[in-house]
Amino acid sequence: MKNVVVLDNGACTLKICRSGETVVRTVPNSIFRSKTERRKSFVSSRIDSCKDFSSLFYVLPFQKGYLLNWDVQRQIWDFIFGKDVLNLKFNETSVIVTEPHFNFASIQESMNEIFFEEYEFNSIIRINASTLASHQYSHDNPEENCCLVVDSGYSFTHIVPYYKNRKIVEAVCRIDVGGKLITNHLKEVISYRQLQVMDETYVMNQVKEDACYISMSFNEEMATCKKKGKENTVLRDYVLPDYTQIKRGYIKPVEESKKPNPKSKTQEQTIRLTVERFTVPEILFHPSDVGISQMGLAEGILHSISKCPEKYRPHLLRNILLIGGNCLFPNFKERLEHDVRELAPDEQEIFIILPPDPTTYACQGGMTWSNSDGIKKHWLSQRDYQEGGQVTCAKYFPDI
Structure with missing residues (x-):
């Protein structure tokens, strides 16, 4: 088996797991600067050594949900991949790295270049976190072909329907609340x-x-x-x-x-x-409370399902999976179940699944998927990248 690292590259935290490990590590995806400690900087998990957390400045690689500050992100990746955390041998390591939905082509190309040309990983897969969660869900529930992932994270909330681990792109819904x-x-x-x-x-x-x-x-x-x-x-x-x-x-x-x-x-x-x-x-359920003219979570779920083929709809309502940090609010699952029940047809069954740790569920899904035969065709190797460049990446990572 390859030496695989799953990197769920969230806007707030990085979730990391490598082959042979059962525990997912979670570290901040930011650099902290302190007002009090002589403007000292703390990269990612080094914040644990800070003595005074008051008035910390966050220097974030993500802006409005997209990776824009590459210098900051590289510093954090260097720390994570280095001897203090993972101590990777890049040419012997394959990486599954997540990206946001509706990511810009320029950001994707920059990520390809950094992972292949600067770090020189053996092979990579670039994918959405919700897709990894879908793989984990289908592994845990092999009898189910459909899954609706509600990913409520730092910048956005995405509602993404899947059929046999393929997302139904035209039905993806985004709410600008995180x-x-x-x-x-x-x-x-x-x-x-x-x-x-x-x-x-x-x-x-x-x-x-x-x-x-x-x-x-x-x-x-x-x-x-x-x-x-x-x-x-x-x-x-x-x-x-x-x-x-x-x-x-x-x-x-x-x-x-x-x-x-x-x-x-x-x-x-x-x-x-x-x-x-x-x-x-409550903003998650009523974004209009703060002037955001968008649907709340329950309405978004029903809207997304309405965009899917009719034969999938009952199965999607029966397999709603919650991931992301906002799902940890007490009563989140129960309230969402109540609101969706009020909007959905009476004859249809509704079942919502909240994993024990919704923040690391996608990362676990990546590791589960890496151990399956189905992943082999999705790996893009260093050699193939050198031969075909960005065109090859576009073919390997369309919307898997």
Whole structure:
């Protein structure tokens, strides 16, 4: 078997797995610059050595979902492929690397050149993360030919239907809502109501992950937030990190959050969270709440399925697969199931699958696929690239 590396090259995180390993590594796909530590830079997972995460600058290779800052991305790849992480021998290694849907030809060509001419990998496959997830799903459920992948990541949410692991291109749907927009909206709400946190992206991303959830009954929870005392079950206080005693923020226990804010002996700084806990991630289901004139998740799913051949539609509704970091919000699966059920025909069965770790599921799918015979025809070798160049790449990686 080849020495294979699967690189799920997300806009926020890189998910990496290599042949012989069972664990998927997740590292940040960014360079961090600190205001406090003499403008020191931290590449990807080296951020773990940072002592003060306040006011970190993110230097991102991706802009609006597409890889544009090649110098930054190369620094991160050099670190990942180097001795500190994977320690690769490029000429003996084959790589499966993901790219966004609707990627630009110029970006694809640059990626081909870097992987073949600079790193000199033995062979590569360039593919979408949702396609790898489809391969994993078909491996786990061999009796199913259809699968609808909902990939809600950092920049976008894509809804992609598959038949026998071939995506139905004309039915792919994109919603311009992702984790970055949700974090930015939370920063704006907190800054307007309580505390200036527009420069605290790293911390507010943690607040989003720790405190936000998807509401199962939006109007009822809004009414709950107007109540006082113990009846307000939504209100919670979040203790912000000070990077001396508190390294990471946390939600206070319910009983402590209900009390008026006394002067703390430890001088801890808190923010009080109520409606923003569920109104901010609600953008996924109603993008119009922040002025984005697009369908929400449930409407997008039904719209995508309506673009598929009629004979596939019941099977797609029965095999909806959730991947991406936004699927980790509490109640995400249940709310989506409820909303899709309301819109779908009554006679059709709906089943939504949330993997144990939706962020690494695609990477696992790449490794599973690499062990199958079906992948052999998709590898583009160094020799074939040298002979045919970019024309050969276009033939090997159309829309697999």
